[in-house]
Amino acid sequence: MTNEVPSHVLNPAHIQYMAAVPDVDPSLLTIDMIRKVVSGQSCPHEPKPEAPTQSIQVPTADGHSVKVDIYRPKDVLPETVLPILIYIPGGGWCLPPQGCHYHIASKLAVDGHCAVLFVNYSISPEVKFPVAANECFSVFNWIMDAENAKKIAVDPSRVVVAGDSAGGNLTVALTLLAKRHGMHQAIKRQMLFYPILDATWSSESYKIYGDKNYFSSRFLNQLLWDNYKSSDADVQNVLACPARATVDELKEFPSAFIVTSEVDPLRDEAEEYSKKLLLAGVQVSSMRVLHAMHGFLSVPGLFCEESLNVIDAVSGILRRTFAK
Numbered sequence: 001m002t003n004e005v006p007s008h009v010l011n012p013a014h015i016q017y018m019a020a021v022p023d024v025d026p027s028l029l030t031i032d033m034i035r036k037v038v039s040g041q042s043c044p045h046e047p048k049p050e051a052p053t054q055s056i057q058v059p060t061a062d063g064h065s066v067k068v069d070i071y072r073p074k075d076v077l078p079e080t081v082l083p084i085l086i087y088i089p090g091g092g093w094c095l096p097p098q099g100c101h102y103h104i105a106s107k108l109a110v111d112g113h114c115a116v117l118f119v120n121y122s123i124s125p126e127v128k129f130p131v132a133a134n135e136c137f138s139v140f141n142w143i144m145d146a147e148n149a150k151k152i153a154v155d156p157s158r159v160v161v162a163g164d165s166a167g168g169n170l171t172v173a174l175t176l177l178a179k180r181h182g183m184h185q186a187i188k189r190q191m192l193f194y195p196i197l198d199a200t201w202s203s204e205s206y207k208i209y210g211d212k213n214y215f216s217s218r219f220l221n222q223l224l225w226d227n228y229k230s231s232d233a234d235v236q237n238v239l240a241c242p243a244r245a246t247v248d249e250l251k252e253f254p255s256a257f258i259v260t261s262e263v264d265p266l267r268d269e270a271e272e273y274s275k276k277l278l279l280a281g282v283q284v285s286s287m288r289v290l291h292a293m294h295g296f297l298s299v300p301g302l303f304c305e306e307s308l309n310v311i312d313a314v315s316g317i318l319r320r321t322f323a324k
Contacts (some may be wrong), residue, residue, distance in 0.1 A: 008263050010253040011291040013304040018213065020301070031094050031227055038091075041300040043100040048311040050074060050106040052118065056152065060103055060138040062118065062131075069151060071109035071116040082115040083158035084143060088136055088174070090165025090298055092196075092224035093124045099300045100307070101164075107311055107321040112318030115154045121170065125227040129240050132228075144183060150252065158322050160189045161254075162314075164298050166224070168195025168270075172242035175253060179217055187254040189321050191314060194261050194294050195270050198243035199225050199235045203268035210265040215302065216294035218265060243269050250280035257317055258286045259310055264294040286315070 010018075011244035052069035059065050073083060087105055089097040097120070109116040119139050121132040140161070142148050149156040173188055178184040201210060201218050210218035234240040238249065258274050260267045267288070273287045289296065289306055296302045297310060 003184060009291055010263060010293070011296075011304055011306060014263075014291070014293050014296070014302055017215075017293075017299075017301040021213070022144065026217065029220065029223060031223070034092075035095055037125060038095055038098050038299075041099040043103040043300050043303055045141075050110075052105075053078075054152070057137050058142045058183075060135050062134070066122070066135040066138060067120040069105070069118040071105045071118065072232070073110045073113060080243055081153050081155050082113070083318075084118045084154045084156070084160070085109075085112060085114045085318060086119065086136075086140060086143070086159065086161045086174070087116050088119050088121065088161070088163035088167035088170045090163065090167040090193075090295075092221070093125070093129075093132060093166045093169075093228040094224050096123065098298050099304050100298045103303075104164075104297060108315060108318065111312070111315035112242060112322075114160075114318060114322060115152065124224075128230040129234050129237075130173075130230075133170055133177070133239050136170045137177040137190065138176045140187075141181070141183070144186060156186060159187050160191060160318060160321055161187055162191035163195070163297065164193035165266075166196055166228075168192035169197060169240075169242060170184065170197070172197065172245075173239040175247065176238060176242065176249065179249075179252065184252060184254065189254050189257065189317070190324070191257045191259075191317070192270065192273075193259045193297055193310075194264055194266055195242075195258075195273075196221065196266050197273050198241050198269045199229075201265075203265070203272070205268040206265045208265075209263055209267075214263050214265075214293045216265050221265065224246055243273055245276070247276060247280045250277055250282060253259075253277060253280065253282045255283035257314070258284065258287070260286070260288045261292040261294050262288055262290045266294060285317075 057065040089101040
């Protein structure tokens with residue numbers, strides 16, 4: 001018997017999840033297989049998410065449109081003007097929103113007292129980079145128009161952008177595009193939850209966790225990236241790999257709240273991004289959730305007490321941000 005403590009200890013809910021996952025040769029995985037696994041899963045925690053108040057189609061620069069679901073607190077009159085949270089769900093750019101994404105959207109609308117604009121961007125490989133990034137920016141650009149904002153009773157002077165995993169990647173891409181267009185001052189905060197920001201697979205957290213089955217892995221992330229990118233050159237594009245952004249490109253970015261998972265190959269690239277923001281003079285708050293794997297906010301089998309605690313913290317930050 002030994003008293004030695006392992007380098008990491010997993011949350012019991014995550015241990016249970018791993019035990020239930022079939023042992024599949026990762027080289028046999030396909031995007032269709034992964035989509036079938038996540039399809040139809042619902043979030044295990046109460047309260048059940050409210051349905052969106054309305055859904056709209058937002059036009060994009062290429063002549064298409066992107067569906068946006070709008071969540072508002074049920075006890076607020078439809079004409080009450082609310083601040084905006086643009087939420088971009090994760091899923092490796094290739095998967096539709098998962099069960100707990102709707103829980104996050106509805107809970108943040110109520111507890112954050114805001115209108116959540118949930119972006120249903122086009123997924124890969126049906127479309128390739130930079131389509132999803134441009135769609136997300138199109139939603140932000142659309143809501144900056146006073147007439148559009150009036151249609152859905154929101155305040156374009158109070159905007160927060162947020163996303164998990166690949167949605168965090170797209171959140172940074174949106175912010176970079178907003179800065180290029182001189183519109184970034186409207187964004188009061190960016191909130192990133194275990195984002196994927198690079199495609200080098202070489203960080204220390206990749207060395208520790210990348211070749212093990214902790215939901216996120218080197219093979220899985222390479223598979224998702226290969227289906228998202230248009231060409232190998234995209235790894236040098238900051239809109240695809242925001243970790244490549246220079247300190248100068250990040251100057252004047254909105255303040256940031258960044259959450260990482262301890263047991264996650266993606267952990268270090270998000271924490272390095274946090275450091276780069278600080279060097280750029282951006283106010284940053286970072287939280288590493290111990291004992292947690294990638295996906296603990298969005299994947300039903302990984303949703304646990306820590307997930308609720310983080311959502312509560314996010315709600316408080318939203319209220320404080322919108323009160324300024």
